[in-house]
């Protein structure tokens with residue numbers, strides 16, 4: 001398990017291109033995940049788990065985290081929401097299991113973030129266990145900067161686009177026009193706070209073309225990766241959210257042109273103006289590339 005989830009480009013950066021949900025009540029899925037090339041796993045206790053399976057799913061998720069059988073992946077547990085009858089026990093058990101992060105759905109305010117961190121610490125969460133907040137309600141979008149900055153233990157925002165569409169009385173449409181303002185607002189907040197942010201899920205597991213288009217859109221917007229619901233989505237997300245060979249070549253070319261033109265504030269590469277800010281972007285591209293290469297997938 002990684003120690004933290006720093007934002008892309010920072011020295012200890014952990015890729016989050018593909019973060020796969022799985023119902024913790026589904027033993028077959030828990031087993032299958034050990035061999036998948038996803039960067040992260042969300043062992044779900046919330047929406048994907050029926051009420052009568054909540055307790056056994058909680059035990060299974062905690063055992064999975066403790067098992068040490070999931071390799072280099074970032075391991076997280078999504079607990080049931082604040083105010084539900086399972087939340088307190090979920091949060092305590094997940095904190096004690098020591099995953100890379102506890103994921104909390106429907107976080108609505110900075111005060112809730114602080115209460116969650118206090119409860120995690122009271123339960124004995126190790127320092128290496130972060131909090132990830134799901135942003136999936138209108139109130140959360142309107143308060144998202146305060147949420148993102150509420151506590152240093154909060155290292156990632158997770159978009160919950162199914163709940164968001166539901167709460168807005170919107171519709172799921174190709175291109176996601178109805179929720180783009182919300183996605184952009186959350187992205188602005190994550191970047192302003194210097195934390196990671198992963199995009200919402202694509203529900204049609206058989207539509208790889210639509211999924212690929214949505215990955216590309218998320219990447220172009222600036223997301224670090226995408227949450228997934230099916231193993232068939234892992235490879236597409238890994239590709240979309242990693243720099244392509246062309247991106248890497250261009251980044252190296254920019255750094256070389258910059259070095260050769262040392263001392264001047266501006267150079268050109270392939271006919272385009274390069275300033276120090278482009279050099280920083282190129283360095284970020286290469287550090288993501290190196291982190292992905294180090295994973296071997």
Ligand SMILES: CC(C)(COP(=O)(O)OP(=O)(O)OC[C@H]1O[C@@H](n2cnc3c(N)ncnc32)[C@H](O)[C@@H]1OP(=O)(O)O)[C@@H](O)C(=O)NCCC(=O)NCCSC(=O)C[C@H](O)C(=O)O
Pocket residue numbers: 020021022023028029030032033044047048105136159160161162163164200201205228229230231
């Ligand atoms: C969507 C599914 C219910 C489809 O399941 P199924 O029909 O069984 O799929 P397949 O037969 O194609 O499965 C092939 C094999 O892959 C395994 N599998 C399937 N899904 C997963 C998974 N998520 N993780 C690991 N392994 C998985 C199957 O067991 C098969 O294995 P094998 O037979 O050995 O080859 C199902 O994919 C599923 O349950 N997905 C996850 C659903 C979930 O977690 N939902 C909650 C999060 S989504 C959300 O709500 C986000 C947010 O809150 C919001 O508001 O947007």
Ligand SMILES: [Mg+2]
Pocket residue numbers: 047105136160161162163
């Ligand atoms: Mg949700």
